[in-house]
Amino acid sequence: MCLTVSSEIAIIGAGPAGLMAAQVLSDAGYAPTVFDAKPSAGRKFLQAGRGGLNLTHAEEFSLFVSRYFEAQAFLKATLEAFTPTDIRSWAQNLGFETYIGSSGKVYPVDKKAAPLLRAWLRRLKENSTQFKMKHRLVNWSKDIWQFQTPDGLKNYSFDAVILAFGGASWPHLGATGYWTTILKNKGLQISPLKPANMGFNVTYSKLFKEKFAGTPLKNVELSFRDVNGKIHSKLGELLVSEYGVEGSLIYTYSKLLREKIEQHSPITVHLDLFPHRSQNKLEQQLSAPHGKQSLSAFWKRLGLSGVKASLLREVLAKESLNEPELVAQRLKNFPLCLESYRPIKEAISTAGGLKFENLDENLMLKEFPGVFCVGEMLDWEAPTGGYLLTAVMGQGKQAAQGLLKLK
Numbered sequence: 001m002c003l004t005v006s007s008e009i010a011i012i013g014a015g016p017a018g019l020m021a022a023q024v025l026s027d028a029g030y031a032p033t034v035f036d037a038k039p040s041a042g043r044k045f046l047q048a049g050r051g052g053l054n055l056t057h058a059e060e061f062s063l064f065v066s067r068y069f070e071a072q073a074f075l076k077a078t079l080e081a082f083t084p085t086d087i088r089s090w091a092q093n094l095g096f097e098t099y100i101g102s103s104g105k106v107y108p109v110d111k112k113a114a115p116l117l118r119a120w121l122r123r124l125k126e127n128s129t130q131f132k133m134k135h136r137l138v139n140w141s142k143d144i145w146q147f148q149t150p151d152g153l154k155n156y157s158f159d160a161v162i163l164a165f166g167g168a169s170w171p172h173l174g175a176t177g178y179w180t181t182i183l184k185n186k187g188l189q190i191s192p193l194k195p196a197n198m199g200f201n202v203t204y205s206k207l208f209k210e211k212f213a214g215t216p217l218k219n220v221e222l223s224f225r226d227v228n229g230k231i232h233s234k235l236g237e238l239l240v241s242e243y244g245v246e247g248s249l250i251y252t253y254s255k256l257l258r259e260k261i262e263q264h265s266p267i268t269v270h271l272d273l274f275p276h277r278s279q280n281k282l283e284q285q286l287s288a289p290h291g292k293q294s295l296s297a298f299w300k301r302l303g304l305s306g307v308k309a310s311l312l313r314e315v316l317a318k319e320s321l322n323e324p325e326l327v328a329q330r331l332k333n334f335p336l337c338l339e340s341y342r343p344i345k346e347a348i349s350t351a352g353g354l355k356f357e358n359l360d361e362n363l364m365l366k367e368f369p370g371v372f373c374v375g376e377m378l379d380w381e382a383p384t385g386g387y388l389l390t391a392v393m394g395q396g397k398q399a400a401q402g403l404l405k406l407k
């Protein structure tokens with residue numbers, strides 16, 4: 001295979017992985033065409049900006065790489081060639097300064113995705129990248145790539161292709177996971193797609209749900225044992241939701257909790273609702289005489305109110321609420337029963353996907369030279385914290401650079 005600047009190069013999927021591949025190719029003088037099923041590019045990237053676009057993380061690099069679990073060995077080279085500093089420089093180059101938040105997460109100064117995406121697409125178009133939207137790949141047979149378009153089915157052939165279909169979460173934004181059917185038909189190995197960074201179902205009383213769905217549970221410590229018996233424990237924040245719990249603290253462990261639930265459900269994790277006060281101290285405070293004050297008013301004076309106080313009422317019988325030892329014990333070791341995890345369509349990202357064994361070191365399919373695969377469609381996962389965008393864009397760069405080696 002010998003590519004030139006006039007070769008027909010297709011990128012299928014206009015998410016951050018595909019767009020970064022387009023940037024590298026167009027910077028090298030090529031004119032790739034980006035196809036996407038949706039009417040506009042980067043819909044999930046835009047959605048990511050709604051809660052504050054977390055581009056990457058500023059922690060020490062070896063710690064950063066360790067966030068990718070088993071895939072870190074494969075992704076290390078990707079991340080060395082596209083580091084957290086590189087993604088910040090990329091944003092700066094498009095005119096957007098970034099900053100490091102208190103937790104180490106890195107954001108554009110305005111935290112928004114839309115202006116950044118607009119500038120990125122403008123730059124790509126000025127630099128000869130073509131876009132064909134409303135083109136959904138439905139079949140790949142021999143060298144014919146078949147798309148469903150508003151004008152019916154259309155066949156294309158290309159000199160090289162980069163596939164960047166995304167995973168299967170938030171499917172209304174474009175990534176539906178349909179690609180697994182297309183690639184399985186080619187005999188490629190795919191791990192089942194599963195939710196990552198998702199919520200978990202917990203049964204609450206009707207009253208608790210009505211009052212607290214949407215309420216953050218701040219400053220708690222979550223602890224549990226993983227499938228190998230290793231104890232994990234971390235301070236952070238959860239969000240009580242209509243169905244159970246979600247939020248950054250639970251997302252950090254969504255992989256380990258999912259594995260545990262798959263082995264045996266339901267599972268119980270424990271919350272320390274007062275991580276900065278000892279059980280003895282709490283017991284002592286709860287034992288103090290409270291005279292004519294109601295229990296709620298007395299608790300409130302100790303800092304026990306709102307969602308934390310009501311959680312306690314969820315697990316303790318009314319007569320037990322006056323037992324300082326029992327109450328203190330529950331506050332320090334609150335059992336939260338996770339019955340199951342939420343479906344992939346609601347998850348922030350996707351675990352599973354095309355196995356790395358199908359790919360060479362340039363992310364090219366070993367069985368299909370000239371066809372590369374990048375982004376969330378590959379078999380890896382990471383918690384929220386900017387790890388997802390850094391890796392998908394890094395893979396876009398890696399595949400495009402691999403493609404350029406076919407010259």
Ligand SMILES: Cc1cc2nc3c(=O)[nH]c(=O)nc-3n(C[C@H](O)[C@H](O)[C@H](O)COP(=O)(O)OP(=O)(O)OC[C@H]3O[C@@H](n4cnc5c(N)ncnc54)[C@H](O)[C@@H]3O)c2cc1C
Pocket residue numbers: 012013014015016017018035036037038041042043044045047048049051052053054055056135136137138164165166167169170173174175176177178179347348349374375376377385386387388389390392
């Ligand atoms: C609510 C939310 C918040 C998030 N926040 C963050 C964050 O702050 N930081 C972070 O790092 N990550 C975040 N993410 C995750 C991040 O957005 C994704 O990991 C990232 O967009 C994946 O990039 P991708 O290019 O691999 O896939 P996608 O962005 O999903 O793009 C895939 C594209 O392929 C197209 N496509 C799929 N199938 C076909 C087909 N058959 N034919 C043609 N086109 C097709 C889709 O239409 C889509 O445009 C968030 C995700 C969500 C849902």
